[in-house]
Amino acid sequence: MRRLAVPVVSVLILLAVTGCGRNPLFFRMGADYYPINTIGSQWEYSIEGGGTLIVSVIDQTERGERACYRVLSGADYTYWIASDDCLEFYEDHRVMFNGYEVPLYQAWVTWLDWPLTAGYSRTDSASTFAVSQGVTISHDWIRTSIVLGIETSPDGVWEQCYHLRQNESTINWIRAAGFEPETTIVQRDIWLAPDVGLVARVTADSSLTLVEYQQGN
Amino acid sequence: MKWVMILACSAAAACTAIDIDLAAETGLLYPTGQWGKSLNTGVDAGLFASWIVTPSFKAGLGLSLSVFGSSDQGAASLTFLKPQLKAGYYLRPWGRVFNPGVVCAFGLSRSSLSNSGGTDPATWDPFWMIGLRWNFALGGGFRGEIGGDYSSIIAETESGDVFTLRFGIAREVAL
Numbered sequence: 381m382r383r384l385a386v387p388v389v390s391v392l393i394l395l396a397v398t399g400c401g402r403n404p405l406f407f408r409m410g411a412d413y414y415p416i417n418t419i420g421s422q423w424e425y426s427i428e429g430g431g432t433l434i435v436s437v438i439d440q441t442e443r444g445e446r447a448c449y450r451v452l453s454g455a456d457y458t459y460w461i462a463s464d465d466c467l468e469f470y471e472d473h474r475v476m477f478n479g480y481e482v483p484l485y486q487a488w489v490t491w492l493d494w495p496l497t498a499g500y501s502r503t504d505s506a507s508t509f510a511v512s513q514g515v516t517i518s519h520d521w522i523r524t525s526i527v528l529g530i531e532t533s534p535d536g537v538w539e540q541c542y543h544l545r546q547n548e549s550t551i552n553w554i555r556a557a558g559f560e561p562e563t564t565i566v567q568r569d570i571w572l573a574p575d576v577g578l579v580a581r582v583t584a585d586s587s588l589t590l591v592e593y594q595q596g597n
Numbered sequence: 598m599k600w601v602m603i604l605a606c607s608a609a610a611a612c613t614a615i616d617i618d619l620a621a622e623t624g625l626l627y628p629t630g631q632w633g634k635s636l637n638t639g640v641d642a643g644l645f646a647s648w649i650v651t652p653s654f655k656a657g658l659g660l661s662l663s664v665f666g667s668s669d670q671g672a673a674s675l676t677f678l679k680p681q682l683k684a685g686y687y688l689r690p691w692g693r694v695f696n697p698g699v700v701c702a703f704g705l706s707r708s709s710l711s712n713s714g715g716t717d718p719a720t721w722d723p724f725w726m727i728g729l730r731w732n733f734a735l736g737g738g739f740r741g742e743i744g745g746d747y748s749s750i751i752a753e754t755e756s757g758d759v760f761t762l763r764f765g766i767a768r769e770v771a772l
Binding site: 402409465493495497500 | 631632633634635668672673708713714716717720721750752753754755756757
């Protein structure tokens with residue numbers, strides 16, 4: 381037994397010191413990859429081609445009968461609920477018809493489940509309709525989110541980012557003569573950094589890169 | 598596979614001419630720290646073979662498997678597979694009802710996280726454990742044990758610390 385103990389202990393110590401296949405899993409699990417729950421937090425992004433986008437957590441409010449954080453993104457408000465288990469986003473889908481804004485779909489939808497993993501995927505969808513001025517407008521929406529891997533952000537600044545790809549398809553159809561289904565397909569590549577959140581977003585027609593992040597109080 | 602062979606060889610060698618203590622343990626695991634914020638209480642099971650060096654002191658090898666689920670009953674799961682060296686010192690080895698002791702362990706942990714169809718790269722990290730035990734006789738040559746452990750997986754950047762409520766059953770085998 382004594383003869384055996386020495387090599388076994390040696391092997392364990394050697395493996396412990398050298399490590400094999402080590403990575404900061406517990407760091408990623410403990411990090412907040414979308415820290416939207418601190419009022420005053422602000423992200424400043426540069427837009428490829430010129431300009432900046434400021435995103436800031438304004439306050440807490442109530443939306444869809446639930447308490448949430450209100451976020452000002454450029455000139456638009458978005459609404460989020462952050463918990464240890466998931467991140468929820470208030471989907472507010474509207475369409476303009478004959479000069480009127482017609483609400484089509486409003487609901488809290490899980491945006492991501494925590495903890496993220498490489499290969500994670502989720503799909504959300506809705507199929508609904510609204511009647512406005514005697515005309516039916518149908519609405520079909522589907523969004524698929526897939527984590528492609530753990531990477532450094534495209535600008536090389538942020539490590540241990542989850543690279544998320546979202547494909548979102550929306551079909552609005554005004555069921556009246558002269559109207560055809562209007563289809564919108566968007567693909568977003570998003571990099572989420574630990575304890576910072578969204579540090580880069582690339583779509584077919586825009587590219588955002590985080591230049592400054594200030595955590596709120 | 599390498600660890601299974603090492604443990605098998607160790608157990609085989611240990612069984613040739615010495616007194617050994619074969620133990621099966623289970624436990625409830627409570628993550629401490631931010632890393633466990635999305636996880637529920639975990640469960641653990643392990644098998645250990647220890648050489649009874651003196652009535653008070655024993656040391657040996659073991660393998661344990663721990664599993665955590667996500668706190669929202671979702672799809673996430675975290676598993677630890679821990680080959681380890683373990684030692685224990687007991688103050689009243691003759692005590693039928695009250696035999697307090699202290700145990701410690703050192704080894705490697707393979708940690709693997711899965712969620713919603715995805716799996717993060719597994720990580721192999723060293724870990725240590727220290728715990729207190731209340732050992733008692735169960736009759737028929739078996740002894741029971743309850744106690745608490747504190748363990749830490751020394752991973753990169755941030756460690757994974759766990760408190761464990763431990764329950765075990767053991768039998769001494771003289772060969």
